[in-house]
Amino acid sequence: MSWFNFSRASASSSNTRANPPPPPPRRQPPADPHKLDALNQSYASISAVTAPTLRLGRIDKTLALATNFLSDRTLSTNQHRLVNIAASKVARFAVTTIISDSGIFTQKWHLQQYLQRCIDADEAIYAPSGSPISSLETTQLRCAAAAQDIVDMFHTDWEKTRSMQWDIWLERATGRTPLRQFSVFRKPRHEVYCSLASRHHHNALRASESGDFKGALSILSEGDGTCRMALELEEAMNADRQVHTCTAEEDIFEEAADITASYKILESTCTATRALESGHGNFTAAVADSAEKLMDYALLALDNYRHALSCATSKDIELEAESVYYLAKTYQILLKNETKAHELYLRSISLVITLSPKLPGGTWFTEAKKAVEARRAKLKAQEDSEWHSRRGPIYEKVKDKVEEIHKKSDDDARQLVEWLMKTYPPKTEGDAPDLTKSKADLPDKRVVLEAVRRYHPDKNMAFGDEWHVLAEEITKCLNNCFGRLKSL
Structure with missing residues (x-):
């Protein structure tokens, strides 16, 4: 052997000792083709149980068995997929079982867990490599069908489910895309939001009728977000109907728009009434206080009454007329501006006349008429006095x-x-x-x-x-x- 060849052989030997080759992979035992029979038998036995509680127990047992199989490295990729398919079906069946039985529906935490298991199994089936799933494919999965059932359930038990933040789970079931973008979910969610918004409006209306205007405004504020969501869904549905509908003359959705208009009217009237109350307080303080602070209170009262007028305008004619009356009263009594007060008194009366034949029952309307009549009599007396002082020389002519x-x-x-x-x-x-x-x-x-x-x-x-x-x-x-x- 030459020195050159010996050197190469020595170098090769030393490299081999420094970096030994990786050990050969261990051979896994071949997968048992009958290993999934126990899972299939457990899944088949679920439908044989009629009692919901016992059925959920059998479902939990089947899901635990599926989890055990998924941790088994001897299963092939196709067998893993079959196990996930079975887990998806079982979890979907669990969601249906809980929804169909009102007594078990109190177990909201379990419903969330079953939906999560259904989502995980579907994601593993359709994206085994961990790649994201498109929203179009996701809407065809079992977890999306389960989410649809949960949305339908909102009609009767929204109060019990809204605290669980179902939007997060339903959006995950539909591919982490906002649920309102899917037409299949728009109508049921629209009905849910409209129902909830109507309930808030009804409660706020009852509070305002009892004189609790602050509470009414708080209730309206709480339902404002729900009302906006209903309106957004309504606009999306109407837009889709105009684009895709071939049959003409279908009624468009207007429920959310009507509720929104009612919200705005009630909110404006409550705000105007609270502003009137604040104005009354400042007016009373101005009358009772010394001349030093009279003007300050008078200006505050004017601001309150003007705010009430701006809120009530085009929302409530009677409340608008009442706000104008108190503005006139402030000008007359506190600011001593008879001309401006008379102009506002006339305006309040003209607004009330539009309510004819239903006239307001408050004393302010009677006082407004008396103020106008007194002003007219005073002006007439002044005109007569001036005329008689000028009439004498003219009469002589x-x-x-x-x-x-x-x-x-x-x-x-x-x-x-x-x-x-x-x-x-x-x-x-x-x-x-x-x-x-x-x-x-x-x-x-x-x-x-x-x-x-x-x-x-x-x-x-x-x-x-x-x-x-x-x-x-x-x-x-x-x-x-x-x-x-x-x-x-």
Whole structure:
């Protein structure tokens, strides 16, 4: 052997000693083809048991046997798959058993465990290498069918199951995709959320009717998320219906939209009522407190009443009118702004008139009418006082005409009206009395009344002060003439 060959042989020998080859794999004993017979027999025996409790015991025994087999390394890949198929079927059967028997449904923890076992088995069947499962495939698995049964169960026992966070498990059963994206789950979940939202609305309505507006708002806040979920599902279902429906004229889903509108109305009315109560407190404090803090309380009351008005507008007409009334009262009593108060009083009354024939029974409506009438009487008295102070000099200018008019007042009614129409033609619009008609067709009283309509002072204020004075005197003469005709 040459030195070169010896060196290579020595090096090869030393490398072999430093890195020995791995030991040959141990030979596993061949898998027993009849090893799964015990599992199949145990699975077959489940349907023979009728009592739900005993059936669940047999199911637990079968699942434990499947777990033991899955830990056995002698099983082939195909046998592992068969064991997982059996475990999936058994776990699915367990979910059905618990749902169908109301007495066992109290074992919510067991229901979750069986669904988890069904999910794990299906994932092992369809993704043995650990690769993710697509959502389309997952919806065809047994765990998705079990999830569908659980969703259907929500209709009657939602309160018992919502605390278990079923959304997490149902989404895992459908491939970790939000459950609301699957059309098969949309309608039952929509009904569940609508039912729960309606229950919250009913409870909030009862609380508001009893005067607990804070509690009502709290209940509405609690159900707001449920209401949003129902509305989102409803919009998705309506969108799918427009795209995929071939049969026309199908009713769209509107239940969640109606509930949402009811939520908004009740929330607005409760908020407005609470704002009114706060405003009443500040108003009372302003009336009772010294002048130093009166303005502060008055401004706070205004803010409360304005907030109530903004919440009630277009939601509750009566509550809106009541808010306007208290704004007017604040302007009148605390801020001494009669003009603004009168404007708001009129606005509150006009809003209430839209409720006719159903008028509110509160005292505020009566007080609003009294305030408007008092304001009108005050303005009328001021106008009359101002007019009488200006009337004297004007009367002296037309005194001769007035005396002539009063001399004619003793004439016959038709002659008086005919003379007035020629001498002082009325400036208001309208037809003059047809004096060519006989007294049978047009009585004298009717002639005088038609003339009064044309010469009444309230209708002749826009034609100058002199004509206004003449209209007053002409109306006096016509009234005297009408009085004589009534006495005949």
